[in-house]
Amino acid sequence: MPVSVLVLFCSDQAVSGCYKSAVQVRVHFYSYFKDLAGLAEVTESVAPGSRLEDFLQKLFLRFPKLAAMKKSALVAVGIDYQAGDYVLAEGDEVSLFPPVQGG
Amino acid sequence: MRRELTISDQRIDEQALGKGRAMSAGMGAAVYFVGVVRATEEGRPIAALEYEAFQPMAEHQFHLLFDQAETRWPLESVRLVHRLGRVAAGETALWMEVVAPHREEAFAACQFIVSEMKRVVPIWKKAFPLA
Numbered sequence: 001m002p003v004s005v006l007v008l009f010c011s012d013q014a015v016s017g018c019y020k021s022a023v024q025v026r027v028h029f030y031s032y033f034k035d036l037a038g039l040a041e042v043t044e045s046v047a048p049g050s051r052l053e054d055f056l057q058k059l060f061l062r063f064p065k066l067a068a069m070k071k072s073a074l075v076a077v078g079i080d081y082q083a084g085d086y087v088l089a090e091g092d093e094v095s096l097f098p099p100v101q102g103g
Numbered sequence: 104m105r106r107e108l109t110i111s112d113q114r115i116d117e118q119a120l121g122k123g124r125a126m127s128a129g130m131g132a133a134v135y136f137v138g139v140v141r142a143t144e145e146g147r148p149i150a151a152l153e154y155e156a157f158q159p160m161a162e163h164q165f166h167l168l169f170d171q172a173e174t175r176w177p178l179e180s181v182r183l184v185h186r187l188g189r190v191a192a193g194e195t196a197l198w199m200e201v202v203a204p205h206r207e208e209a210f211a212a213c214q215f216i217v218s219e220m221k222r223v224v225p226i227w228k229k230a231f232p233l234a
Contacts (some may be wrong), residue, residue: 030157031227074225079160081223095157095225102154102161102185102226103138103197103217 023048023090027059029066030097034071036065046088052077053084055094072099104173105180108165110158110226112188115195120182127190130179130202132209136217138197140190144230151191157225161185164224168216172201176208185226196228 020044029037044062046055052075060067076095077086088094105125117137123135140152169181183199190196197214203209220226 028157030225031155031229037200076157076160076225079163095160096171097157097225098227100225101221101228102156102224 004037010031021048021090022034022046023050023088023092025055026093028093028095033066033069033097033102034090050088051084052082052086052088052089052094056084056096059096069098073097074099104169104178106166106169106171107182108149108162108169108171109184110156110161110165110187112126112186115184115186115198116231117195117198120184120198120200124200124202125180126202126224127179130205131204132199133202134206134209134213135198135200136213137195138211140192140196141222142192147230149192149230149231150233151189151223152196152228153189154185154187154196155227155229156185160225161226164218168219168223171219172212172216175215176203176212178208178212181212183216187222187226189231191208 024043025046026041026043028041029039034040044055044059056070056075060070066073074097075082077092126133132160142148162193164182171182172178181199181201186196188200199213201209201213203212
C-alpha cells in the first residue's frame with residue numbers, strides 16, 4: 001500500500017511537526033552587484049542539505065538583474081571560494097560578486 | 104618567509120617602504136612593483152578610481168597566494184600594500200616587493216602574485232570621470 005510522507009521544513013525549532021529546521025544563510029553582495037540586487041545583504045532560508053548551486057538559482061529568481069551576471073559571478077562561503085556542490089550549513093555567509101579588479 | 108600585508112585607505116608611502124627593506128646576507132634580489140592609477144579608463148579620461156574590498160576575504164586570499172609563492176620559490180619576504188577608497192589618477196594603488204636569492208625567482212614570484220591577485224582577491228574599482 002502506498003504511503004505518503006509529508007516533510008515539513010521550518011525556521012523555528014519550537015514548532016511541532018517540523019522535520020528539521022531550515023538553514024538560515026546570510027548573503028552579501030559586493031561592487032555593482034549591490035546595485036543590481038538593490039541591497040547589500042539579505043538573509044534567506046533554505047532546506048537542510050541544499051547545495052550552493054541550487055541556492056544561487058533561487059537567488060537569481062529573486063534578483064533577476066543578477067541572473068544576467070551568473071556566468072561571470074564569483075561565489076564565496078565565508079572567505080573561501082566554493083563550488084556549486086558545496087552543502088550549505090546554518091550560519092553560512094555567502095558572498096556574491098563580479099570578477100575582481102585589484103591593482 | 105616574512106610577510107607584510109596592508110589593505111588600507113591611507114596613502115602609500117613608497118619612500119618609507121623602500122627604507123624598510125630588509126635583506127639577509129644570502130639575498131641578492133629585491134623586485135618591487137608599483138601599480139599607478141592611469142588617467143584614462145577604457146579610453147576616457149578619469150579623475151580617480153575608487154577601490155572597494157571584501158577585506159577579510161581579500162586578506163585571506165592574499166595569504167593563500169603568499170603560501171603558494173613560498174612553496175614555488177625560495178623567498179625571504181613579501182610585502183604588499185593595496186590602497187582602498189578614492190585614489191586619484193597618478194597615485195599609487197598597489198605596492199609590492201619580493202626578496203629572493205636571485206632575480207629569476209624574485210621576478211617570477213612578483214609576477215605570479217600580481218597576476219593571481221587580479222583573479223582571486225576580492226577588490227573592485229570604480230572610475231570617476233573628470234568633471
